[in-house]
Amino acid sequence: MAIRQETVEQVASVSDKYKYGFISDIEADTAPIGLSEDIVRFISAKKEEPEWLLEWRLKAYRHWLTMVEPEWANVHYPKIDFQDIYYYSAPKQKEKPKSLDEVDPELLEVYKKLGIPLKEQEVLAGVEGAHNVAVDAVFDSVSVATTFRERLEKEGVIFCPISEAVRNHPELVQKYIGSVVPYTDNYYATLNSAVFTDGSFCYIPKGVRCPMELSTYFRINAAQTGQFERTLIIAEEGSYVSYLEGCTAPMRDENQLHAAVVELVIMKDAEIKYSTVQNWYPGDENGVGGIYNFVTKRAACRGENAKVSWTQVETGSAITWKYPSCILQGDNSVGEFYSIAIANNMQQADTGTKMIHLGKNTSSTIISKGISAGKAQNTYRGLVRMGRKAENARNHTVCDSLLIGDKCGAHTVPYIENQSRTATIEHEATTSKVSEEQLFYCQQRGLSEEESMALIVNGFCKEVLQKLPMEFAVEAQKLVGISLEGSVG
Amino acid sequence: MKNLTPLAQTYVDRFSAASGSLPGHNSPAVAALRKSGLARFASLDFPGRKVEEWRFTNLTALTKGIKTTDAPANAALPAAEFETPHVMTFVNGRFSEQDSRLDRLPDGVKLTSLAAELDVGNSALLGTEADDKRAVVALNTAFMEDGVVLNAAPGVTLDAPILIRFVSVAGTGANAHHMRNVIHLGEKATVTLVEEHAGVDGHAYFANPVTDITLDKGARLNHYKYQAESADAFHLANTDTELAEGAVYENFALSTGARLSRNELETRILGGGAESILNGAYLMRGTQHCDTTTITRHLVPENVSRQIYKGILDDEAQGVFQGKIQIVPDAQQVSGDQLSRALLLSDRASVAVKPELEIHADDVKCSHGASSGELDEDALFYLQSRGIEEKTARKMLIDAFLADVLEEVSNDDVREYFAAVTARWMDKV
Numbered sequence: 001m002a003i004r005q006e007t008v009e010q011v012a013s014v015s016d017k018y019k020y021g022f023i024s025d026i027e028a029d030t031a032p033i034g035l036s037e038d039i040v041r042f043i044s045a046k047k048e049e050p051e052w053l054l055e056w057r058l059k060a061y062r063h064w065l066t067m068v069e070p071e072w073a074n075v076h077y078p079k080i081d082f083q084d085i086y087y088y089s090a091p092k093q094k095e096k097p098k099s100l101d102e103v104d105p106e107l108l109e110v111y112k113k114l115g116i117p118l119k120e121q122e123v124l125a126g127v128e129g130a131h132n133v134a135v136d137a138v139f140d141s142v143s144v145a146t147t148f149r150e151r152l153e154k155e156g157v158i159f160c161p162i163s164e165a166v167r168n169h170p171e172l173v174q175k176y177i178g179s180v181v182p183y184t185d186n187y188y189a190t191l192n193s194a195v196f197t198d199g200s201f202c203y204i205p206k207g208v209r210c211p212m213e214l215s216t217y218f219r220i221n222a223a224q225t226g227q228f229e230r231t232l233i234i235a236e237e238g239s240y241v242s243y244l245e246g247c248t249a250p251m252r253d254e255n256q257l258h259a260a261v262v263e264l265v266i267m268k269d270a271e272i273k274y275s276t277v278q279n280w281y282p283g284d285e286n287g288v289g290g291i292y293n294f295v296t297k298r299a300a301c302r303g304e305n306a307k308v309s310w311t312q313v314e315t316g317s318a319i320t321w322k323y324p325s326c327i328l329q330g331d332n333s334v335g336e337f338y339s340i341a342i343a344n345n346m347q348q349a350d351t352g353t354k355m356i357h358l359g360k361n362t363s364s365t366i367i368s369k370g371i372s373a374g375k376a377q378n379t380y381r382g383l384v385r386m387g388r389k390a391e392n393a394r395n396h397t398v399c400d401s402l403l404i405g406d407k408c409g410a411h412t413v414p415y416i417e418n419q420s421r422t423a424t425i426e427h428e429a430t431t432s433k434v435s436e437e438q439l440f441y442c443q444q445r446g447l448s449e450e451e452s453m454a455l456i457v458n459g460f461c462k463e464v465l466q467k468l469p470m471e472f473a474v475e476a477q478k479l480v481g482i483s484l485e486g487s488v489g
Numbered sequence: 490m491k492n493l494t495p496l497a498q499t500y501v502d503r504f505s506a507a508s509g510s511l512p513g514h515n516s517p518a519v520a521a522l523r524k525s526g527l528a529r530f531a532s533l534d535f536p537g538r539k540v541e542e543w544r545f546t547n548l549t550a551l552t553k554g555i556k557t558t559d560a561p562a563n564a565a566l567p568a569a570e571f572e573t574p575h576v577m578t579f580v581n582g583r584f585s586e587q588d589s590r591l592d593r594l595p596d597g598v599k600l601t602s603l604a605a606e607l608d609v610g611n612s613a614l615l616g617t618e619a620d621d622k623r624a625v626v627a628l629n630t631a632f633m634e635d636g637v638v639l640n641a642a643p644g645v646t647l648d649a650p651i652l653i654r655f656v657s658v659a660g661t662g663a664n665a666h667h668m669r670n671v672i673h674l675g676e677k678a679t680v681t682l683v684e685e686h687a688g689v690d691g692h693a694y695f696a697n698p699v700t701d702i703t704l705d706k707g708a709r710l711n712h713y714k715y716q717a718e719s720a721d722a723f724h725l726a727n728t729d730t731e732l733a734e735g736a737v738y739e740n741f742a743l744s745t746g747a748r749l750s751r752n753e754l755e756t757r758i759l760g761g762g763a764e765s766i767l768n769g770a771y772l773m774r775g776t777q778h779c780d781t782t783t784i785t786r787h788l789v790p791e792n793v794s795r796q797i798y799k800g801i802l803d804d805e806a807q808g809v810f811q812g813k814i815q816i817v818p819d820a821q822q823v824s825g826d827q828l829s830r831a832l833l834l835s836d837r838a839s840v841a842v843k844p845e846l847e848i849h850a851d852d853v854k855c856s857h858g859a860s861s862g863e864l865d866e867d868a869l870f871y872l873q874s875r876g877i878e879e880k881t882a883r884k885m886l887i888d889a890f891l892a893d894v895l896e897e898v899s900n901d902d903v904r905e906y907f908a909a910v911t912a913r914w915m916d917k918v
Binding site: 072388401403404405406407408409410411412413414415416417418419420421422423424425426427428429430431432433 | 541545818819821831833834835836838839840841842843844845846847848849850851852853854855856857858859860861862863
């Protein structure tokens with residue numbers, strides 16, 4: 001069997017370290033440190049927001065003060081000092097750039113280094129014949145550039161920073177924000193509702209198939225800064241969009257908080273495909289530094305035959321705490337969750353999904369692949385709930401865990417609640433290690449132990465990797481190799 | 490301090506008066522143990538649904554206080570169906586000599602009642618302090634009245650099963666029984682136990698049995714439990730088992746009774762080559778609630794655990810299965826498998842399942858599977874097309890669903906007994 005070119009490249013890149021760890025010296029406009037009603041007002045004023053949104057933020061903030069930090073997840077970290085975080089940091093610029101050419105060249109340089117094209121004629125590196133991808137680049141607290149906007153506008157697709165959507169399409173934002181993840185939802189989502197600074201907004205009108213992939217690229221740059229972005233995607237009846245999300249951060253020896261909220265609204269016959277490659281800085285091998293990634297993602301299938309698909313590759317972050325969920329309200333609606341979570345060194349990941357079946361004939365699929373190496377702890381935590389009215393609903397879940405090394409942990413905590421006689425739920429989970437035979441076989445074919453491991457792990461993840469859009473699949477495959485670097489021997 | 494639930498408060502208030510008449514009240518060691526149990530219980534209270542381990546089982550109906558019973562007083566003792574030469578019976582929480590037959594036990598098997606042991610100050614078998622985080626176990630330590638103390642000498646093999654019956658009948662005033670059983674099997678001893686819990690319908694009571702089992706090297710305990718409490722009873726049972734090298738623990742729990750029941754098993758595997766086999770079936774109807782919670786801890790390398798649980802839920806019955814397999818660091822070469830399946834026969838029935846794996850070693854093989862759903866329509870249709878009427882066809886399918894778990898019962902007599910019990914239950918479907 002010939003070794004495919006990709007595999008060779010992927011194996012070659014195994015020796016790369018975290019290559020997004022550089023710090024860019026970009027002058028920033030920062031709010032005073034700490035959190036108070038004044039900071040919430042400050043952010044709102046900076047964004048020139050209408051009164052209703054400020055009120056909403058303040059309601060969230062006041063509610064947040066009454067809440068306690070959740071401790072149920074299988075992650076351990078020192079208490080976060082919420083007064084020691086900058087809640088707003090924006091790259092300084094004199095005037096709003098009118099076109100991409102006016103964007104601070106240093107910023108463009110950052111995204112170039114990350115391999116994210118902010119020039120419209122370019123396509124993502126390394127993939128020939130790839131489609132164009134519209135990118136919204138979020139740097140610390142603000143969106144710095146959004147590409148291909150005119151092209152999208154022609155189709156009626158709105159793709160812009162959410163702060164801009166608040167100004168230009170207030171009726172849409174007001175109608176949908178908080179409708180999937182209410183401001184009272186949970187500790188971090190409530191915090192986000194109070195202090196969110198930017199994020200992407202996307203509206204696909206009735207019957208439109210979005211002509212290109214939409215993508216948001218998140219970058220944390222400033223020190224001691226939390227990133228609180230909010231993404232809202234609305235797919236009207238019969239529409240389709242594929243959305244990608246990527247994230248990186250510099251290597252710092254402090255922990256930074258990233259608490260995002262993503263809300264998806266899917267109407268009748270519409271479909272959203274949401275893919276994430278999460279590559280925040282994971283900290284060093286001793287667990288110093290890294291991002292705390294506490295994210296609330298939820299999709300509501302409001303109409304019949306609505307479909308949502310979450311695909312995630314989680315390789316970064318010191319701590320991940322994330323459960324992309326699907327509320328399958330409309331009859332015949334479909335929810336999918338494909339996940340690869342890799343935890344190496346001292347990383348901790350507690351991730352999974354929730355499938356709430358409310359409508360008739362709803363179906364959901366969960367494929368979760370967890371890989372633990374080094375001293376990492378990896379937990380799958382998921383819920384499948386069949387409501388009383390979820391007639392003939394179906395769920396199929398597969399959770400596989402792979403252990404590399406004897407100091408790591410792999411845990412599976414599924415919750416399965418069935419109130420519907422005609423519903424069918426199947427759940428299976430396995431945990432095992434890479435077998436000596438497989439390793440031996442690869443090695444006797446001339447691959448080194450590390451290369452063999454990367455190859456086997458990629459095979460283990462294949463089911464999920466195949467669900468990623470092409471542009472991401474290549475990157476994700478490489479990432480799988482890099483994340484496991486140093487875990488063998 | 491926050492307020493205790495009404496029932497917990499009753500226990501705390503009653504303790505000093507009651508402890509004077511409980512077994513072993515003359516022994517300072519027993520008194521100290523009871524006291525530590527009460528302190529523990531008072532600090533915990535009955536768990537509410539915010540306690541993660543209890544999120545699917547709501548104890549409010551119990552903790553607001555059980556109504557006194559209006560069942561016919563002194564109703565006849567339900568007869569034992571399982572036949573064996575060795576029978577030990579407890580009626581309303583106390584050993585009943587007239588309903589027991591213990592004279593045929595071979596040498597080396599010592600079977601006494603806990604009350605007798607406590608009265609002579611022998612509390613060593615229970616340790617010195619209640620440091621349990623389970624409230625009902627701490628409550629049991631404070632109020633334990635009686636139970637089985639079984640000791641098998643090394644190498645003894647008991648020919649026939651021992652039947653232990655816990656029977657609750659109305660009329661004595663007591664509506665709670667805190668039974669404490671202590672079972673110890675010496676090296677290579679083999680014993681089969683059949684534990685039966687029964688009550689007269691219409692009698693409301695709270696049964697809170699706790700069983701501590703220690704198996705020495707190479708010992709084997711086949712432990713079968715049939716829970717057929719009264720339809721108004723609460724049954725919260727805890728069984729803790731420790732396995733030494735090469736020991737085998739086989740447990741099968743068949744549950745059909747109680748308004749609300751929870752069977753919690755914690756197995757600690759402390760030796761290589763040991764095997765823990767936990768199986769069970771629960772058949773529930775009406776508004777019954779049945780919770781099975783297992784924790785299997787693999788604390789050393791090279792051992793095995795297996796579990797199969799099946800449930801049938803009719804009417805508005807609720808089933809719960811929570812099963813955790815834990816493998817600690819360096820416990821390599823372990824295999825842990827678990828399967829939970831539930832069959833819903835009615836639109837109002839429900840099931841909640843939480844199988845959990847916590848794994849800290851890499852050279853292990855673990856799996857769990859869970860499924861729930863209704864009877865297979867195609868299979869039903871197939872049988873009907875062969876001329877079998879629907880009712881019979883349904884029964885055949887349910888029978889088949891239960892068959893593979895019943896087959897796990899390695900004792901032939903017990904398997905037949907349990908098959909008869911399930912067949913009788915299914916006649917009413």
